[in-house]
Amino acid sequence: MHVRYLLVAMVYLACLTANAQPYPQNYFRNPLGVPLQLAANFGEVRNNHYHMGFDLRTQQRENLPVYAAAAGYISRIKVELYGYGRAIYITHPNGYTTVYAHLNRFYDTLEQRLQLHQYANKSWSQEISFATNEFPVVQGQYIGLSGNTGASGGPHLHFEIRDSKTGNCLNPRLFGFEIPDAIPPTLFGLYWYNRHVSTYAQTPMPIRFRKTDSGYYGLDTVRVSSKFSLGVHAEDKSSNSPFYFGIYQAHLTVNEVPYFEFTLNNFSYDSTRYSNGCIDYPFWIRHRKPVQHISQLPGVSLPIFNDIAGKRGIIYVSDTTAQRIQITLSDASGNSTNVHLIVRYDSSANVPLYTTQQYEQLSPQQPNKVGNGLTAISFNSQAFYDTVPFVFGQAFVSNNSSLLYLHDPTIPVHSKYAVQVPVPMAAQSFTERLLFTLRSGGYTQYAKANVAGRLALAEGFNKLGTLTLTIDTTPPTVQPISWKADGTLYRNATLRLRLSDTQSDVLADSVLIDSTWQPFAYQNNDVWWKLPENFTPGLHNITIYASDIVGNKNVITLAFNYSNEPAPTNKKKKKSVTINRKTTKHGTRKRK
Numbered sequence: 001m002h003v004r005y006l007l008v009a010m011v012y013l014a015c016l017t018a019n020a021q022p023y024p025q026n027y028f029r030n031p032l033g034v035p036l037q038l039a040a041n042f043g044e045v046r047n048n049h050y051h052m053g054f055d056l057r058t059q060q061r062e063n064l065p066v067y068a069a070a071a072g073y074i075s076r077i078k079v080e081l082y083g084y085g086r087a088i089y090i091t092h093p094n095g096y097t098t099v100y101a102h103l104n105r106f107y108d109t110l111e112q113r114l115q116l117h118q119y120a121n122k123s124w125s126q127e128i129s130f131a132t133n134e135f136p137v138v139q140g141q142y143i144g145l146s147g148n149t150g151a152s153g154g155p156h157l158h159f160e161i162r163d164s165k166t167g168n169c170l171n172p173r174l175f176g177f178e179i180p181d182a183i184p185p186t187l188f189g190l191y192w193y194n195r196h197v198s199t200y201a202q203t204p205m206p207i208r209f210r211k212t213d214s215g216y217y218g219l220d221t222v223r224v225s226s227k228f229s230l231g232v233h234a235e236d237k238s239s240n241s242p243f244y245f246g247i248y249q250a251h252l253t254v255n256e257v258p259y260f261e262f263t264l265n266n267f268s269y270d271s272t273r274y275s276n277g278c279i280d281y282p283f284w285i286r287h288r289k290p291v292q293h294i295s296q297l298p299g300v301s302l303p304i305f306n307d308i309a310g311k312r313g314i315i316y317v318s319d320t321t322a323q324r325i326q327i328t329l330s331d332a333s334g335n336s337t338n339v340h341l342i343v344r345y346d347s348s349a350n351v352p353l354y355t356t357q358q359y360e361q362l363s364p365q366q367p368n369k370v371g372n373g374l375t376a377i378s379f380n381s382q383a384f385y386d387t388v389p390f391v392f393g394q395a396f397v398s399n400n401s402s403l404l405y406l407h408d409p410t411i412p413v414h415s416k417y418a419v420q421v422p423v424p425m426a427a428q429s430f431t432e433r434l435l436f437t438l439r440s441g442g443y444t445q446y447a448k449a450n451v452a453g454r455l456a457l458a459e460g461f462n463k464l465g466t467l468t469l470t471i472d473t474t475p476p477t478v479q480p481i482s483w484k485a486d487g488t489l490y491r492n493a494t495l496r497l498r499l500s501d502t503q504s505d506v507l508a509d510s511v512l513i514d515s516t517w518q519p520f521a522y523q524n525n526d527v528w529w530k531l532p533e534n535f536t537p538g539l540h541n542i543t544i545y546a547s548d549i550v551g552n553k554n555v556i557t558l559a560f561n562y563s564n565e566p567a568p569t570n571k572k573k574k575k576s577v578t579i580n581r582k583t584t585k586h587g588t589r590k591r592k
Contacts, residue, residue: 085150104147
C-alpha cells in the first residue's frame with residue numbers, strides 16, 4: 001500500500017516538473033500610468049467562459065492613457081459592437097502577444113488608419129492586421145485611451161497576455177506584475193455529489209465547516225456515497241482591491257496522497273466555454289455563486305486538470321473506514337488555504353433521486369436527438385458535460401406559430417444544436433419571414449428560419465429553454481435620442497439614434513449624412529457619431545437603413561440643423577428668497 005502511495009506521489013512530482021514553464025519576469029510593464037489594481041483576475045468564472053486576463057481599474061474614469069507593455073509591433077486592431085469593443089493587439093519578439101481592450105480611442109496615427117478602412121469598406125466594425133514594419137512600438141509608448149466600449153460593464157482596461165504561437169491566453173500573474181497580495185483564498189461553501197447519478201439529477205449536499213487560524217474544518221464526519229466528488233465555492237482577494245476574484249488552483253489529497261487538481265493558467269478562447277462544465281452550472285444559474293467541481297465531468301475537455309490518481313477526481317470508498325480529505329486552495333501569489341474533512345461511507349447515501357416526469361436520457365460524448373414526428377432537436381457529441389434527463393414538449397400556440405419546451409435553462413449546452421420544426425399551416429405563405437426565438441431565463445436569442453419543403457430549420461442555439469416559431473413582418477423603427485427631428489445641434493454635439501424592433505434584433509445597415517456614408521459607432525441598440533469640428537453649419541439630412549433578423553427593412557430620413565456655436569446654457573434664473581433671522585440663546589439662525 002505504501003509503495004502505491006509513493007508511486008502516485010512520484011508521478012505527481014514528475015507532472016509538476018513537466019508542466020513548469022519559466023515565464024519571463026518583469027518583461028512587461030504596467031499598461032496604465034496609475035498603480036495596478038484589479039477589478040477581475042484571470043480564471044474568474046463568468047457567464048459561459050473564464051475571464052481571460054486582468055481587468056485593471058481606471059479610477060472609475062474613462063480616457064486614461066494606455067501604454068505598450070513591451071516593445072513589439074501592433075499586429076491587429078479590432079472594432080466590434082460587443083466583445084472587446086475597440087482593441088489593440090501587440091506582438092512581442094519573445095513569443096507573446098498583449099491585448100488592450102474596451103478602449104475609447106487609438107492613438108492618432110492608428111485612428112486615422114482605422115478611419116480610412118471604415119470609409120473604404122463603409123463599415124464601422126473592423127478587424128485589421130498589420131505587417132511588422134507598419135506600427136512598431138517601444139515599451140511605454142502611448143497607444144490609446146481607456147474606455148468602456150464593447151461588452152463592458154464600466155470603465156476599465158482589459159489586459160491579456162497570449163502565447164503568439166498557440167493563441168492561448170496565459171495568466172498575467174505568472175509574469176511578475178507587482179500586485180500586493182497577502183490574502184489567501186476564502187471558502188464560502190463546500191459540497192459533495194453522489195456520482196452514482198448525473199450531477200444534473202441532484203442538488204449538491206452542503207458540508208458544514210468552521211474557520212480557524214490553520215484553515216477550514218468540517219464540523220461533522222460527512223456521510224457519503226461509495227462514489228462521490230467535491231465542489232467548492234471559494235474566492236480570492238488582493239491586498240489593494242475590494243473585489244473578490246476567482247481562485248488559481250485547487251489541490252485534492254485523499255488520506256494524505258495527492259489525488260486531483262486543477263490550475264487556471266493557460267487555455268484558449270475556443271475552449272473556455274468548457275467553464276460551464278467545470279462549475280455546478282444549475283447552482284450558478286439559480287444562485288449566481290460559482291461552485292467549482294474538484295473533478296472532471298465526462299464531457300469536459302480542458303487542459304486545466306491534473307488527474308493524479310486517474311479517477312477524474314471521483315473518490316471511491318468501499319467500507320466504513322474514515323477517509324481524510326484535504327483541499328488546498330491557492331492563488332497565483334502563493335497564498336493558500338487548507339480545507340480538512342473526515343468522510344465515511346454510508347449505504348443510505350447511495351440511493352439515487354428519481355423524477356416522476358418522463359424524460360430521455362442524453363449522454364455526453366455521443367450524438368443525441370429528441371423530438372416527435374417531424375420535429376427534431378439534434379445535439380452533437382460535444383453538447384453535454386454530464387448525462388441529462390431531458391424533458392421535451394411541444395405545443396401549437398396558434399395556426400401560425402408553434403412552441404417547443406427544451407428541458408431546463410439551468411442545464412448547459414456546450415456546442416450549437418440544430419432545430420427542425422414543421423411550418424404551421426397559416427405560416428406557409430410567409431416562409432421568408434419566419435423567426436425562431438429562444439428564451440432561456442433572462443437570455444433571448446433569435447434566428448431566421450430556413451425553410452426546406454414544409455420544415456423550418458435553424459442552427460446556432462446553445463442554451464435550453466422555450467423555443468418559438470413565429471411570423472415576423474414588422475420592420476424596425478428609429479428615433480432620435482437627446483435631439484429632435486428638425487431641431488438644432490450645436491458644436492461638439494453627438495448625433496445619437498435608437499433602433500428598435502418588436503420581435504428580434506435590429507441592425508443599422510448603413511447611416512448616411514447628406515447621402516454620404518459616415519462611421520456611426522454601435523452600442524447596444526444605439527448608433528452614434530460625434531460631429532467633427534469642421535462639420536458644415538446649416539440644414540442636413542440623416543438617412544438610416546435598418547433591418548432585422550428575418551430581413552424586414554426600413555429607411556428613415558430625419559432633418560436637423562447644425563450650428564457651429566456653443567450650445568445655449570439655458571440657465572434658470574434663481575428665485576429670490578427672503579431670509580428671516582431669529583435670535584436664540586445659541587445665536588442667530590436662518591429661517592426661510
